Amino acid sequence: MGLAVVILCGATWAKQAAVQGTASAHLSSEHLREYSNLAVEWMQEYLRIDTTNPPGNEMRAVAFYKKIFDQEGIENRTFEFAPGRGDLWARIPHTQSPGKSSSGKSSPGNSSEPAKRPIVLLNHMDVVTSDASHWKVPPFSGKIQDGYIWGRGAQDMKDEGLAQLIVMVMLKREKVALDRDVIFLAVADEEANGTGTDWFIKNQRDLLENAEFLINEGGENLLEDAKVKYVGVDVGEKTSYWLHVVAHGRPGHGSRPNVDSAPNRLVRALKRIQAYQTPLRVLPVVDEFLRDMAPYEPPERAAYYRDVNNAIEDKKFQEMVESDESLNFLLRDTISLTMLGGSQQTNVIPAEAWANLDVRILPGGDPKAVAETLRKIVNDPNITIEPLEPEFRVANYSGTDNSLFAAIRDVSGKYFPGTPVVPHITSGYTENQRYRPLGIIAYGFNPYTATDEEGNTEHGNDERIRVEEVRRGPRILFDVVAEVAGR
Template identity: 30%
Template sequence: MPTTPEPMPLPFSWAAQERHLVGLLSALIRLDTSNPPGHEIAVARRLSRELSPLGIAHTVLESAPGRANLVARLPGSGQEPPLMLLGHADVVGALPGQWTRPPFSGEVADGRVWGRGALDMKGQVAASLLVMQLIAAHRMRLRRDLLLVVTADEEAGSRLGAYWLWENHRSLVEAEFAFNEGGGQRFLTPGGPVYTVQVAEKGSARMRITARGPGGHASVPRSEAAVFTLAEALLRLRAFAPRSVLHPAAHRMLGILAELHPGTGAQAVERLLEAPTWAGANSLPIDPVLREFVVAGLHNTATPTLLSAGHRQNVVPVEASVVLDGRLLPGQSPEDWVAEVRKAVGDRVEVSLLHGRESRAVHDDPELLRVLGDTVAAHEPGARVLPYVNPASTDARAFPDTKVVGFFPSASDADVMRLIHAPDEHARITDLMFGGKCLLDAVLRLST
């Protein structure tokens, strides 16, 4: 399959594309779309100004005042169903005091674009737009329509964004494949570089553990106090080794990891494939961040987040509770996981489900993975893709019939991903360009 299907009719320079991409990302960061309140319409309007001069058909759909979703379509011949470039316009908030540069400055310095959303995910949105602009400007012929879908509300559950689009404007966003956030971290393994591709993501089970005990004056110590009971339950949770579930996506990931880690690494991975356990996953002799993906990809989890007890310094609280952020492998039910946690923490506390959502987002398509593997190898010799289960969730959850994969390769090693949702978030310009070129290449491989 040719990757550049036609002679480029316009003068072309990657340096000019880089200036355009950096300028656009910087402009998008300056539009504060912290969610809440979101106000994603500012981003939709800015993107509309980029699409109109090229005659690319698009529409801005508001799910609530100011909560806008943009859908653009570049028509292909219709031989194949559409391909979607998916992104979200909202960002998590930022506390300026924690940042060394103002979080919404979009400053360009040290070869980076700084600000909230640079990585999650206005950088990929800007690169996706660039891909569409290049294909339109150079009149490349595609076998399928190319969609650009930029949603609202991803950071707060996708209700006013991806879910709303799917429920209210399904015909506009139907596609065979979608390239979304959630993939592209680079790891250098003994067997060569790999780039992650999200092929599945976890569901959620938020729950609360509540302990009760006698109240009274705090001058009288009580060993049966609610806070002690809760603390004991939490220690049991820390020592709990949840059962392993070998999901097909994790199976494929482990097979590739075995190939990439000759010797003791491969042996440990193969033992895990035969008999997966919590301890086995936690002691894999591989890169610690990759190991975290393996652990999360084989287990349901429950992480304590919000603790509450007491209202006066000198009063023994009669109740103490903690919220657990539970994450579920695809196909696992929230109720079953709550029952397992209940068993683990013991019957002196109560465990209740606050909110649960089973994950059905599984898009482990071998042919698609082959195309993405060829793509990364064309941009970095010897590189491969590593399909994985994202422990967090994305807009992929809202598109059950589309093969949504996380794909935006970043040339830097995976530690830059620690800046997501963190102070001083920034994107390296070389990474943005690398991701944009890979995205363009993958779109052309699938569509020409």
Template identity: 30%
Template sequence: MKSAIFAVSLFAVTAPAPAQKPATDQAPRPDQRAFRELFRELVETDTSVATGSCTLAAEKIAGHLKQAGFADDQITLFKDDKFPLDGGIVAVLPGSVAAAKPMLLLGHLDVVNARREDWTRDPFKFIEEDGYFYGRGTSDMKVLVAIWVDTLIRFKQQGYRPKRTIKLALTCGEESGARMNGVQWLAENRTALIAAAFALNEGGGGDTDGKGKLVTQTMQVGEKSNRNFEIQATNPGGHSSIPVDDNAIYELGDALARVRAYKFPVRFNDTTRAFFRQAGAARTDDLGRAMVRLAADPGDKAAEAIVVRDRSYNSMLRTTCVATLIEGGHAANALPQRAKANVNCRIAPGEDADTTRAALERAIGDAGMTVTLTGRLRPVAVTPPLSPMIVKPAERLVARYFPGVPLIPTMSTGATDATYLAPIGIPTYGVPGPWGDPDGNGAHGLNERHAVRSAYVGRDFLFDLVKAYADE
């Protein structure tokens, strides 16, 4: 954007301040200090699958909600007894209008594993430094978890009674579902507990230009499906002293080279077409112009060649498949009898595992190679409607908090727990509000961080957004 972009101040809701300013020398308000302490406690409660406990985090959250005035029958702690560390919590703030269907706030408590020896700072210590909060989960997604819990506490403290019931489900397994997934468990075992007209989740948010300037706000409306395929070559093998060209490792290598070279076709849906059209129009460079042209004509190869230079945009355009694991051979002095690789595919809406496997088989072009669907299967992602009931309140608040910043629908190229809600009739949207940097802020990587200003402004924005939906 050419003009300066402004947001609501960290410290006075009525006083605008530059959104690109990362920090302030003013002390936080008392309510912000309480939020910061909740955020700190969540980050310092290790919820990684390797060394932590979601159950402990859920129990701490239950304590805060009870202290705020939630009754015992408004709080449900749950877990599968086979996985005692993977528990979660559902809380309910009753509405005043019986005909108004509930809304659901969704979040995952678990975080990606983090090793202290790899990090500059202790990953499970909450550290504020140079305008950022550091620690595992600060961006993915304990900032949003803290905001959801804080919002319900504030509602309770203010005596606010929404028209529609507000439900909160915080679960384990989104990052570490090898043991269990809490949303899946609730959908299969406690459907009525989380039943809602719609859900708000991670996946949206603001984007900066990498220099602190807020460029866009996005609302996630849909996501890709996640599927893994095992590609395998087999061979009788033999002694390594008499090699032959018919070698399972070589055959697998040739197959993977063809997978790398294959590009799935561009596939737009309503969300991605709107994203490329609007996000492109917000830019003033060749990339922006190419995004607009491609949204208008998916067959424009010249525009596509420019857009795919950005790997995130390339992933939004199409199904993508990439080799992630490889295994082969059985002895150092023997020809391999078997070689296999895992290929992880992120499948665009409108395609599925069968169409993707068929495309991989055509690309490999070798009947001797097997392509087999493997791993944990999430439900196929269903893109929710671009409902005015969802979009309009968000647009109004983005215009109020971030004048001049467009709200754009986007499709996640990853996968969230929203996939488990669609089969039980709950369309799920990733909220705008808190923002991140182009480098991903270390989420799933080293030295994860979240901007201090983003956490505070995003907290106030989402408080107002939840209230807008609750009174709709």
């Protein structure tokens, strides 16, 4: 996925001290050090596996995970759904309820509480392409240099897959009593066609066991002036609805201009589309995000953020939104002109000229209505506007009133005191939107911090993660999972 901005929180974390009030604070310091060492060693090993997609070769990563799960005695299954490409599933089962001998939670006579629905830790094993000639360190070296572990996938998302692996190993070795199953799912092909998730949901959906929660890539933990500004949890994504605009007109010679030619019609239509502003709409999660952020904004903006449902009627706020990319996409469906085409020759007026629009729709939005509005605005019978893909994936999001969000809020508050933990919508894409329709509350949550510069190496050159992040991140995720799944 793209556009994650995650940030550094000062050097204090280098000490790796236990954080009071978390599950991991109860583990011995030798064990904690051992898990941190394992995280670094396995991160290097994992980054050395080339799973560039295309072609993917994710079975190499499946073998890496399987070897560790087998060594640790953790139940797992692998699925090679196409040559060299596959998914891996693993599980730590919930603990049988100890019944009335337990710590007094269950009343006498109530011998067993039913297990809660599972939590899924989801990660993709493939990475995007890399051009070694533009890297300081070879992209599949897993080398440690200047305090970083370098490699394609260090931010997206072998780092989080590794954290999820360590969490599974910690739960198993520490014999953490669980009241729900913890499921680890590594999939292929997220960066291209999503066939790993498609295949798994179609063929092995039972292994998700009607899960209640899912944690995946995403999340945005913003640091400004050496302080974490907020821990952003991605609770939803927009969805893309690409439109193909075609203008038709009389062809001819370029030496004899024609006002109503296809290219001229197209330009006029695009001008009308450019001038059009989609309506502003406030999702409850966006309202919550802006209200939470209000205390950190200058007075005028803060007043708008406290009451955004009214602010959207205010002309000045509307202008503020239009000129602020990171606010604009949260409050409306967006339209970007991205591709244009016409004649193959400069002296030929073509019979057709076309453009593609990247339209992104907020959860709950109606794509057909957007296309219909654009047709009305263009108001030209010689222009057609149709979706590029026949299938439209409806945008969705998960609410925040549940024990997973509460655990993320609680644990993040302990690691980053005084920092608000807020729900956020990402403008990018993650596979969470494929799991929510199964009835799963799915979040993008990142247990690592990174500077803006480090975060931007995702899909770029010199992708890397600070060694100290690799040592600490799995513990943050462990504490979240232990809080939501521990007995």
